[in-house]
Amino acid sequence: MTAAIPPKAVAWGMQLPVQSKSTSFAQPWETSAGPAELAHVVRAADRAGAFYVGVCDHIAVDRSSSEAMSTTWYDTVATLGWIAGMTESVHLLSHVYVLPYRHPLAVAKSFSTLDQLSAGRAILGAGAGHLETEFRALGLDHATRGQAVEPALEQIRKAFADEYVQVQISGETLEMGIQPRPVRPGGPPIWLGGSSRAAITRAALLGDGWLPQGPPKMGTRAAIEMIRELRSSAGLPAQFDLGVLVGPVHIGERRDGMDPHTLFGSPEEIAESLSKLPLRGMNQLQLRFMGDSAAEYADQVVRFGAEVAPLLPEAALP
Secondary structure, three states: OOOOOOOOOOEEEEEOOOOEOOOOOOOHHHHHOOHHHHHHHHHHHHHHOOOEEEEOOOOOOOHHHHHHHOOOEOOHHHHHHHHHOOOOOOEEEEOOEEHHHOOHHHHHHHHHHHHHHOOOOEEEEEEOOOOHHHHHHOOOOOOOHHHHHHHHHHHHHHHHHOOEEEEEEOOEEEEEEOOOOOOOOOOOOEEEEOOOHHHHHHHHHHOOEEEOOOOOOOOHHHHHHHHHHHHHHOOOOOOOEEEEEEEEEEEEOOOOOOOOOOEEEOHHHHHHHHOHHHHOOOOEEEEEEOOOOHHHHHHHHHHHHHHHHHHOOOOOOO
16 A cells, blocks of 8 residues: 655646536536547646546436436546546546446456556546445445445455455355556555545545545544544554545636636635645645636646646645
8 A cells, every 4th residue: 555646745636527527517618528628638637747637437327317417427447548548647547436336356457457558657546436326227235335345445456466366256266367467566556535434434544545525524624634543543654645625726817607616816826725735734636627618628727737736835744
């Protein structure tokens, strides 16, 4: 287990637009956007020095839920593999891959391959999932989804670490080999998602980082303290990738129709507003940019990398 972000460094990244079109975050220009617009934003993130780009995970959305969620959710690994071929440095994050939907060896195979093809840029963002009807459609038990994550992670880490992993089938032990191997020793870092107490506990004890999905009920400060206490008690490394959802950002003046929670202003003003986060030890800032087109979104990404990111302080050490 090892953190992906170097000590004191502050990384920033984003869940990509276009690849999912939920009404809770998609902007009007995304409605008719497709691969060309997505590629434009991806290349901008790579040029701008973003640490990662993230792709969501849903297999199928029921008709009633689709009114809010839409049915556009690009396949996670296929999309990340496509992105790997057009980028050089940005990390490739699943945000988040629903582990109960797949056999652990299938997950290990996909992300070992992605890591190999991208020269060591894969990050497995993983979680338990949430959409009850999706579980039912796949013949899975929604109620026990959290319990399935821990054994899956154990087997995935074993498959990342060694070519052969033991699998118990009806009392028989099989040694199953997986190639290609991941580039990084031990495999891609694993960031665990979720903001419930159970999800935060899993992230602290089983992950290399935490991907919050909305503010936790206990508060972010309390969640960070809980993670650090759990890791210290378990004898785990203090270095850990702590994420925070920054929300929408726009470098410039607010415009009509923007999300009311948009952080806007000059690069200096935005950096000042964000600076409190690294000082609390949060070393991974997840951003969403406001714009009227893919071109403006990409421009905002490039400007953030050039004009805001250099002004951020170092992350406080745990």
